[in-house]
């Protein structure tokens with residue numbers, strides 16, 4: 001059985017240490033970080049790492065057994081010397097595109113890039129071009145696409161048991177790059193990655209955050225997404241965090257508390273009531289690490305030369321929704337047709353990297 005050589009670029013929280021932040025959080029089944037995923041997955045061998053911060057890599061080396069000579073402050077040197085087959089890019093979105101493009105052009109076979117995909121649409125397009133030109137397998141770290149609970153939710157929708165899917169609700173959309181990147185990917189997945197035709201959005205603090213073409217902070221945003229198959233998404237900014245709902249003609253499916261609770265409600269005739277929704281049983285599913293599932297999906301794609309569950313085009317589609325939300329806000333909530341054309345906006349926060357939690 002082939003073992004793939006893996007390397008992580010961006011060795012901070014999501015790259016390496018985030019598992020230490022969620023030890024008492026049942027919504028996350030470890031491993032959660034990229035390095036943790038590669039270490040646990042038997043088909044990958046974590047061989048090297050790269051980060052601008054040597055102190056962070058020193059701790060990475062201790063935790064994951066990567067000797068100093070395999071730690072690099074220049075990722076291009078790492079690509080050259082280590083020849084990894086799978087590369088993770090767990091930097092912030094402002095530092096993603098160039099690394100992904102360099103890795104793809106260098107000849108890596110698969111890339112696991114964190115969300116949000118890129119800091120501008122121009123960068124996102126350049127990533128699509130490089131990944132496709134080099135036939136690289138690609139998955140964006142939108143974990144719910146690999147979460148077995150959402151797989152169950154999608155199977156029920158796809159079975160038609162509840163009738164046609166009509167409406168998807170994101171109860172708490174949050175900042176567009178950090179959280180909506182997850183939410184937009186989830187609604188795309190639940191709706192079979194059908195193309196969106198338009199969005200209309202409002203960013204409550206958008207006027208203070210967007211200055212010309214520069215987006216200075218990650219803006220929260222609410223709005224509507226219309227899909228080609230007439231499914232509509234309502235992305236709200238309500239206090240009900242980590243809750244999503246799929247409403248079909250004859251019932252609905254709800255996930256709340258970030259995957260802790262799931263509910264199926266079905267239309268039924270109850271004497272004395274009209275169009276009644278009655279709770280039914282949401283199927284049992286076995287929890288597993290979505291990070292590891294994502295990595296296994298890459299491995300499987302490499303083994304068989306098949307496509308991944310995500311892919312660069314799906315990543316581009318969720319990125320387009322982020323930028324279309326901002327463009328709509330700038331035009332007072334006007335409907336923005338997709339594909340999005342001519343967006344020049346760029347996320348540029350100028351922030352320092354986070355301090356990872358080195359121990360649990």
Ligand SMILES: NC(=O)c1ccc[n+]([C@@H]2O[C@H](COP(=O)([O-])OP(=O)(O)OC[C@H]3O[C@@H](n4cnc5c(N)ncnc54)[C@H](O)[C@@H]3O)[C@@H](O)[C@H]2O)c1
Pocket residue numbers: 009010011012013014015018050051052053056073075090091092093095099114115116141142143177178352353354355356
């Ligand atoms: N999928 C999830 O559930 C999830 C959870 C947390 C974070 N994230 C995402 O992961 C990404 C990283 O988040 P974080 O909180 O770990 O970020 P962070 O700011 O803590 O770390 C980013 C790291 O990238 C490094 N870096 C920057 N430029 C580099 C370069 N050219 N070469 C090598 N290293 C470079 C920095 O030195 C830093 O250590 C973000 O996009 C974030 O949205 C995803």
